[in-house]
Amino acid sequence: MNKVTVIGAGNGGVSMAAWLSLRGCSVSLYDKFDQALKGIKRAGGIMLRAPSTGGFAPIDTVTSDIAVALKESELIMVVTPAFAHGEVARFCAPFLTKGQKVILNPGRTAGAIEFRKTVKENNPDAQFIVAEAQSLLFACRRTGPAEAVIYKIKNHMPLAALPAQSTARALKAVIGWFPQFVAARDVLETSLMNIGAVFHPTPSLLNIGRIDAGEDFEYYMQGISPSIASVLEKLDAERVRLARAMGTKTMTVLEWLEDVYGIETGDASGIYEAVQRQEVYRGIAAPKDPYTRYISEDVPMGLVPLSELARLAGVSTPVMDSVITLAGSVHRCDYRKEGRNLHRLGLENMSVKEIRAFVTEKA
Amino acid sequence: MNKVTVIGAGNGGVSMAAWLSLRGCSVSLYDKFDQALKGIKRAGGIMLRAPSTGGFAPIDTVTSDIAVALKESELIMVVTPAFAHGEVARFCAPFLTKGQKVILNPGRTAGAIEFRKTVKENNPDAQFIVAEAQSLLFACRRTGPAEAVIYKIKNHMPLAALPAQSTARALKAVIGWFPQFVAARDVLETSLMNIGAVFHPTPSLLNIGRIDAGEDFEYYMQGISPSIASVLEKLDAERVRLARAMGTKTMTVLEWLEDVYGIETGDASGIYEAVQRQEVYRGIAAPKDPYTRYISEDVPMGLVPLSELARLAGVSTPVMDSVITLAGSVHRCDYRKEGRNLHRLGLENMSVKEIRAFVTEKA
Numbered sequence: 237m238n239k240v241t242v243i244g245a246g247n248g249g250v251s252m253a254a255w256l257s258l259r260g261c262s263v264s265l266y267d268k269f270d271q272a273l274k275g276i277k278r279a280g281g282i283m284l285r286a287p288s289t290g291g292f293a294p295i296d297t298v299t300s301d302i303a304v305a306l307k308e309s310e311l312i313m314v315v316t317p318a319f320a321h322g323e324v325a326r327f328c329a330p331f332l333t334k335g336q337k338v339i340l341n342p343g344r345t346a347g348a349i350e351f352r353k354t355v356k357e358n359n360p361d362a363q364f365i366v367a368e369a370q371s372l373l374f375a376c377r378r379t380g381p382a383e384a385v386i387y388k389i390k391n392h393m394p395l396a397a398l399p400a401q402s403t404a405r406a407l408k409a410v411i412g413w414f415p416q417f418v419a420a421r422d423v424l425e426t427s428l429m430n431i432g433a434v435f436h437p438t439p440s441l442l443n444i445g446r447i448d449a450g451e452d453f454e455y456y457m458q459g460i461s462p463s464i465a466s467v468l469e470k471l472d473a474e475r476v477r478l479a480r481a482m483g484t485k486t487m488t489v490l491e492w493l494e495d496v497y498g499i500e501t502g503d504a505s506g507i508y509e510a511v512q513r514q515e516v517y518r519g520i521a522a523p524k525d526p527y528t529r530y531i532s533e534d535v536p537m538g539l540v541p542l543s544e545l546a547r548l549a550g551v552s553t554p555v556m557d558s559v560i561t562l563a564g565s566v567h568r569c570d571y572r573k574e575g576r577n578l579h580r581l582g583l584e585n586m587s588v589k590e591i592r593a594f595v596t597e598k599a
Numbered sequence: 600m601n602k603v604t605v606i607g608a609g610n611g612g613v614s615m616a617a618w619l620s621l622r623g624c625s626v627s628l629y630d631k632f633d634q635a636l637k638g639i640k641r642a643g644g645i646m647l648r649a650p651s652t653g654g655f656a657p658i659d660t661v662t663s664d665i666a667v668a669l670k671e672s673e674l675i676m677v678v679t680p681a682f683a684h685g686e687v688a689r690f691c692a693p694f695l696t697k698g699q700k701v702i703l704n705p706g707r708t709a710g711a712i713e714f715r716k717t718v719k720e721n722n723p724d725a726q727f728i729v730a731e732a733q734s735l736l737f738a739c740r741r742t743g744p745a746e747a748v749i750y751k752i753k754n755h756m757p758l759a760a761l762p763a764q765s766t767a768r769a770l771k772a773v774i775g776w777f778p779q780f781v782a783a784r785d786v787l788e789t790s791l792m793n794i795g796a797v798f799h800p801t802p803s804l805l806n807i808g809r810i811d812a813g814e815d816f817e818y819y820m821q822g823i824s825p826s827i828a829s830v831l832e833k834l835d836a837e838r839v840r841l842a843r844a845m846g847t848k849t850m851t852v853l854e855w856l857e858d859v860y861g862i863e864t865g866d867a868s869g870i871y872e873a874v875q876r877q878e879v880y881r882g883i884a885a886p887k888d889p890y891t892r893y894i895s896e897d898v899p900m901g902l903v904p905l906s907e908l909a910r911l912a913g914v915s916t917p918v919m920d921s922v923i924t925l926a927g928s929v930h931r932c933d934y935r936k937e938g939r940n941l942h943r944l945g946l947e948n949m950s951v952k953e954i955r956a957f958v959t960e961k962a
Contacts, residue, residue, distance in 0.1 A: 442925075443808035445816075448824035451809075461811035463889045467928040526826045555928055558921035562805075565830040565918055 238262065240413075241309040243324055245272040248341060249315035251376035251384040254284035256313075257293035259413050264297035266305035268327070273298050275381020286376075286386035302327045311337050311409045314351075315372070317529055318344035318537035325354035334363035337409040339395070343368025344533070345427040345541040346576050348398040349595075353582045367397035367406035370426040373416060375516075388516065390496060394420035394429070400596045422595040424484045428545075433538030434472050434489055436530035438559050439464050443522065444566055450524045456517035465508035467555060472507070474553040475542060481549035482588055526566060535563045536575025544578045549588050601625065603776075604672040606687055608635040611704060612678035614739035614747040617647035619676075620656035622776050627660035629668035631690070636661050638744020649739075649749035665690045674700050674772045677714075678735070680892060681707035681900035688717035697726035700772040702758070706731025707897070708790040708904040709939050711761040712958075716945045730760035730769035733789040736779060738879075751879065753859060757783035757792070763959045785958040787847045791908075796901030797835050797852055799893035801922050802827050806885065807929055813887045819880035828871035830918060835870070837916040838905060844912035845951055889929060898926045899938025907941045912951050 238261045242253040245267035253265045267273050276282055281294040299305050306312065306328060314324055321340060328338070332355060340347040348368040355362050375388040393416045397406040400422035410417050420426045439459045446453060453459060460468065472489045479486035487495060493510050494500060504510040511517060523530060539556050546553045564571045578584045583591060601624045605616040608630035616628045630636050639645055644657040662668050669675065669691060677687055684703060691701070695718060703710040711731040718725050738751040756779045760769040763785035773780050783789045802822045809816060816822060823831065835852045842849035850858060856873050857863060867873035874880060886893060902919050909916045927934045941947045946954060 439808070442805060444826045445802070445806035445822055445824045446809050446814075448826050449821060453808075458812060459808055461808045463807045463811050463929045466931060467925060470928045554924045558924040561917045561921040562830060562925070565833045566826045568829060 238311075238412075239264065239309045241266060241305050241312045243267075243305070243312060243314045244316035244320070245269075245276070245378075246315070246317075247376055247378045247384070248372050248374060249313075250276070250282055250378045251284065251286075251374050251386050252313055252315050252341070253295055254282040254293035254384055255286065255289075255374075255386065256413055257281065257295060258284065258289055258291060261413065262296045263293075264299065264305045264307075264309060265295050266299055266302060268300055270300050273300060279382035281382065283383045284386065285384075287389060303331050306331045306336070310335065311339070313339050313341055315341045317533045318342075318347055319533050321347050321351050321537075322354050325351045326358055329355045329358035329362060332359065332362045332364040336364045337406050338364060338366045339406065339410060340366070340368040341373065342371045343423065343426060344537040345430045345433060346423070346545075346581050347427070347537070348396070348423045349427075349581050349583070350576055352398055365397050365402045365406050367395055367403065368423055368426050369417070370394040370420065370429050371431065373414060390416060392416050392418050394418055394426050396420040396423045396426045398423050398595060399598050401598060421485065424479075424482055424591070424595055425486070427541070428475065428479045428482065428484050428486050429492070430475075430538050430542065431489065431492055432534050433542055434468055434475065435460075436534035437539055437563055438467055438471060440523065440528055440530040441559055441563055441566065442467065444526055447523055447526050447528070451522075453522050454518070455520045455522040456511050456514070459522050460508065460511050462508045465506055465511070468507050471555040471559070474546065474551070474556055478542060478546040478549060478551045478553070481551045482545065483592060531563050531567065535560055535571045540572050540575030540577060541581065543572075544576070544581075545583075545591075548578060548583065548586070548591070601674075601775075602627065602672045604629060604668050604675045606630075606668070606675065606677045607679035607683070608632075608639070608741075609678065609680075610739055610741045610747070611735050611737060612676075613639070613645055613741045614647065614649075614737050614749050615676055615678050615704070616658055617645035617656035617747055618649065618652075618737075618749065619776055620644065620658060621647060621652055621654060624776065625659045626656075627662065627668045627670075627672060628658050629662055629665060631663055633663050636663060642745035644745065646746045647749065648747075650752060666694050669694045669699070673698065674702070676702050676704055678704045680896045681705075681710055682896050684710050684714050684900075685717050688714045689721055692718045692721035692725060695722065695725045695727040699727045700769050701727060701729045702769065702773060703729070703731040704736065705734045706786070706789060707900040708793045708796060709786070709908075709944050710790070710900070711759070711786045712790075712944050712946070713939055715761055728760050728765045728769050730758055730766065731786055731789050732780070733757040733783065733792050734794065736777060753779060755779050755781050757781055757789050759783040759786045759789045761786050761958060762961050764961060784848065787842075787845055787954070787958055788849070790904070791838065791842045791845065791847050791849050792855070793838075793901050793905065794852065794855055795897050796905055797831060797838065798823075799897040800902055800926055801830055801834060803886065803891055803893040804922055804926055804929065805830065807889055810886055810889050810891070814885075816885050817881070818883045818885040819874050819877070822885050823871065823874050825871045828869055828874070831870050834918040834922070837909065837914070837919055841905060841909045841912060841914045841916070844914045845908065846955060894926050894930065898923055898934045903935055903938030903940060904944065906935075907939070907944075908946075908954075911941060911946065911949070911954070
């Protein structure tokens, strides 16, 4: 029986643990907070509702002890906010063994780079593979102490290991349970195609007055208003220019919407109209707290590394930089300093060419 | 009988024309749009309601011919949006005569500098005095084709001419009708104390989703939410640092609120709480159109010259710059290029010391 570890008992982690269990894996579920595990421990598993499957999914090991959680697992699915990746890497570092594959679901931008750097700093001899998914495979929610629901599963999900020569081995470890995963060229491709960095911080920031007020509004359908869509178009164009400068294939947000959800956007006048056509976005509520992860995760783990890579590549990103600055003013912090800047990623003083080599081949 | 010209037949201009008429002036009212003048022309004047005065105010000359409007007036009160100052200067340039005093109500930031430069470019020999008020003296509204109401008159209003050695003469021309005017040290003092640049663009931008939606909300009481107040504090601190670098006396927004409205703010925890105490702000509705003057006037004529002067003075203004950038993305334009940048103001390549001399003494 295949042993798989899931790290993080939030919406995504609990859903993924249950899904893997129902597919015959022996699952270890880890969270650093015992509180998050209590209900599942008591029930011995998770009741899952999901497309074309569901039922009670036994979870063999439910633990806040990372050594126990990692033991004998070939596959480790990290399903935490990206701002926890560094800490998860520190916790895992002493216990990672040769052949283990760590998949970040998702990496946001430069998750695999931060994860590997942090493990190596804490355990220079660690032998393992780290890879990042471009996004979370599921639209899902933890609905109770031992319950979860998966609403939708994306059709395909690019995945890349760091370096890319290990991608095939990472894929092999997950493909049995998740045929949706496909190889991306490298982590630049998965990292630069960070749609959350486009769709999350800016609409949250430009609606922060009504979020402060706890107003009920639909995040996508109302929150991405025409004025805000116009800002998103500029921001997305900066991301696309960065990808071009890095020699990385990417899609515009409009192309991505069509690709992922299969809704034609070719004749949409822009992001506002294209979003209005996505039924999948209907009913998604806006956050009611200005300290939303749409800012606190997607700025430091999305916009900051995008902006920093752009600086390295000589691409100007005034809109991204402005959102980073104002988000920091709202949250009274310095997101560029706290986030995945070039220094934290160990990419300082590297050229675009050197970064390309770094993500491709083993140093 | 003193002849006075009022330029601009909007809320402020119509109120001011009526006020001056009721104080015994012979008033010429100019607007470039005949449509704006029609009702007043037909009525022969303006019905004004105002604190401790009011009644029918005859307007002797109502014209869209600038030559006619300026003829024989010692005092010319410009009461237009700041983005019209350049055009007004071009229109006035051929007809300005020695001894005429032009007062911008208000100049926003660097209004007098732009006005004088534009007149000189169009009529190098023009002899006149230009001065700027720090803000509009009245809280007022044009309520009909020939009606206006003044709700409140500010207690005192700093005024400075360019150069400052002419301020006494400018003051002398207005003080008979408006004892509220007091001499500021120079136009840097009036220009850097631009509260509209603090209070207008940022809350409009960070509420742009609900403004797009045409939502009813109170601009100050709800629009300046805690998160937004936190951004305003950073932005105001940039303005205060700029003033210090220019050697100019200024007030923080909190000090200004106390000074102008007499409401104690010393123990307020910050801008959010201080604004909540200002009864004068209660009931002021937010704009319902994203192309609000709170952005289209206060960004290019307020934040842009503030940010540009800061660059010259070596003061960094990341929050101002971010608001300028995102406001431009919303309005699909480049406000720094269109606005009062150093080039447009003729201040390129000047040092702080040279600018101080320029605003103080005749070149």
